[in-house]
Amino acid sequence: MLELLQYQFMQNAVLASILGGVSCSIIGVFVVTMEIPFLGVSMSHSAFAGGILGLLLGIDPFAMALLFCLLSALLIGPVADKADFNPDMAVGIIFSIMLGLAFLFLAMIPGPKTEALSLIWGSILTVSRKDIVVMGIIAFIVMALLALFFKEIQAVIFDREIAASVGIPERPIYYGILFLSGAIIAANLNTIGGLLIFSLVINPAAAAYQLTYSLRNMFFLSGAFGVLSCFLGLFFSYIFNFPTGAVIIIVSSLIFFLCLIFSPKKRVKGVNIR
Amino acid sequence: MxxxxxxxxxxxxxxxxxxxxxxxxxxxxxxxxxxxxxxxxxxxxxxxxxxxxxxxxxxxxxxxxxxxxxxxxxxxxxxIGYVPQMLSIDVRMPMKVEEAVMLGRYGRIGFFKRPSPRDREIVSDVVDLIGIRDLLSRPIGHLSGGEQKKVAIARALAQEPxxxxxxxxxxxxxxxxxxxxxxxxxxxxxxxxxxxxxxxxxxxxxxxxxxxxxxxxxxxxxxxxxxxxxxxxxxxxxxxxxxxxxxxxxxxxxxxxxxxx
The missing domain is CATH 3.40.50.300 (P-loop containing nucleotide triphosphate hydrolases)
Structure with missing residues (x-):
């Protein structure tokens, strides 16, 4: 593995796995604690639809993916609030719209659709330096915002009504969390792919959720599991010559099941079990 | 008046x-x-x-x-301190009781600042007033309905409303x-x-x-x-x-x- 690091594509892949692993698993904490598990799926399909439209119109697919994700993120919060839905219901509606658009745009692309389909699977081994820079910038922004607004985010995760009642502007914070999630997913679409990114969002955070009652620790653990999943995924995919994205997901799922089995929370009995 | x-x-x-x-x-x-x-x-x-x-x-x-x-x-x-009727809190919510009370201070503390020693003192006083010191290190989702009510009142009072x-x-x-x-x-x-x-x-x-x-x-x-x-x-x-x-x-x-x- 070490000698492989002299190759630029492998350096890029390792950097991408650190950045992707950390940023996806950080937004995973939002998704898991706020119980909107399908946010990842919805966002990845928005990115997919945007990416295909980009290909169709000859505009940078990444920029279009980002735009679509951000638009979806802007819609989910207000749709859920206006329609008085559980946010997951709004996520479902946005998901179906985006899936419809993605297939529509896909049908409109003339000839073979290889490039469009690569957005679904992604490829960590073909990440460019430009992708890394964008991923790095977005990961940095997300971590900086998380550090700056940690207590407000913590309050909104706990309960939106309580957060509002103590004088926190909960709506901008809540919509901001959804918006950041959209940005992260768009930034990682190239690397991990629209379908597999869902697992990298959910699994590390769900694993961390099994181990700690501290939100701060949950962010750290989730980030560590995300990076570990990507590293081990890269390593095993190289050894066994398997698709990288698929191995990353299998590793992250294994980490989740290990945490579930050894979770100290398993012994919890009593109130409000859902 | x-x-x-x-x-x-x-x-x-x-x-x-x-x-x-x-x-x-x-x-x-x-x-x-x-x-x-x-x-x-x-x-x-x-x-x-x-x-x-x-x-x-x-x-x-x-x-x-x-x-x-x-x-x-x-x-x-x-x-304005507000104690709602009932909250449904997931048992796995990653938050301790102490943080749940401190949350009452968050609006007052404002953006970009951490709780100061003064904020901690206010929370500590409220915790003693309500008598929930023994709950402080417990996860908020593990409390009974009555205990959660006490924590909610403590949070509202921590606001110094x-x-x-x-x-x-x-x-x-x-x-x-x-x-x-x-x-x-x-x-x-x-x-x-x-x-x-x-x-x-x-x-x-x-x-x-x-x-x-x-x-x-x-x-x-x-x-x-x-x-x-x-x-x-x-x-x-x-x-x-x-x-x-x-x-x-x-x-x-x-x-x-x-x-x-």
Whole structure:
């Protein structure tokens, strides 16, 4: 593995796995604690639809993916609030719209659709330096915002009504969390792919959720599991010559099941079990 | 006494129905007001109209002389402690009780700042006042309903509020905890002259300092006056639509439904 690091594509892949692993698993904490598990799926399909439209119109697919994700993120919060839905219901509606658009745009692309389909699977081994820079910038922004607004985010995760009642502007914070999630997913679409990114969002955070009652620790653990999943995924995919994205997901799922089995929370009995 | 809450001809909706209709009332600084009425009368909605979380369709709500709207409302809410009826907290919620109380300070602390030693001191004092020091390191989702109520009251007091809104604060509590919380409400009111609006179903357990009673029925105020006048068999029987009797004892009154009535 070490000698492989002299190759630029492998350096890029390792950097991408650190950045992707950390940023996806950080937004995973939002998704898991706020119980909107399908946010990842919805966002990845928005990115997919945007990416295909980009290909169709000859505009940078990444920029279009980002735009679509951000638009979806802007819609989910207000749709859920206006329609008085559980946010997951709004996520479902946005998901179906985006899936419809993605297939529509896909049908409109003339000839073979290889490039469009690569957005679904992604490829960590073909990440460019430009992708890394964008991923790095977005990961940095997300971590900086998380550090700056940690207590407000913590309050909104706990309960939106309580957060509002103590004088926190909960709506901008809540919509901001959804918006950041959209940005992260768009930034990682190239690397991990629209379908597999869902697992990298959910699994590390769900694993961390099994181990700690501290939100701060949950962010750290989730980030560590995300990076570990990507590293081990890269390593095993190289050894066994398997698709990288698929191995990353299998590793992250294994980490989740290990945490579930050894979770100290398993012994919890009593109130409000859902 | 200055008026701290001024509600003028307010209609508030809850989802598609009107939950409060054309209500007007004023609450003076330092008052302890109890609100009662049948289920669905609009008691909780009245509290959310005061702190600006309810959807006001008509009329105006002013708190401390400022109209509750938009960003101004967010600022004013820092000074209004609110204890909602019930929260459904996931048992795995990654938050300890101490953080859940500190959360009450977050609005006051403001953006980009961490809790200061002064904030920790305030939280520590409130924790002792409510008597939840032994719960501090427990995960918030592991508490019983009554314990969560105490934490919610502690969080509201940690705000150092000028108005305290309590929605059925003793409904999940055992008899001893009910007494503790009611004595606490009385004591805080006495010590701090904190304006308090209390939604209560247990009319026999009204805090001693409560001087005013607002009775709601079918989204309207049907009575607004002294506790003595409110605790009247005819008034309460009309309010709840069943025959009630009031037994006066040396410790207070007992309100109960008349058997076979």
């Amino acid at each position: 200055s008026v701290v809450v001024d509600i003028q001809n307010v209609t508030v909706s809850y989802r598609e129905s009107v939950a409060l209709r054309s209500i007007s009332l004023r609450i003076e600084e330092g008052a302890l007001v109890s609100v009662a009425g049948p289920n669905g009368a609009g008691k909780t909605t009245l509290l959310t109209a005061i702190n600006g979380l309810g959807r006001v369709l008509q009329g105006s709500v002013s708190v401390f002389g400022t109209k509750m709207a938009g960003r101004t409302a967010t600022g004013i809410r820092k000074e 000028r108005i305290l809104l309590l929605d059925e604060p003793i409904s999940d509590l055992d008899i001893s905890a009910q007494q503790t919380i009611l004595n606490l409400i009385d004591r805080i009111h006495e010590q701090k002259r904190l304006t308090t609006v209390l939604v209560m179903h247990h009319l026999s357990l009204l805090p001693g300092n409560c001087s005013r009673m607002i009775l709601l029925k079918d989204t309207k105020v049907v009575f607004d006056g002294s506790v003595e006048d409110a605790l009247n068999e005819d008034v309460l029987s009309r309010l709840y639509g069943c025959r009630l009797e009031i037994i006066k004892t040396e410790h207070g009154v007992i309100v109960q439904a008349k058997v076979n009535a």
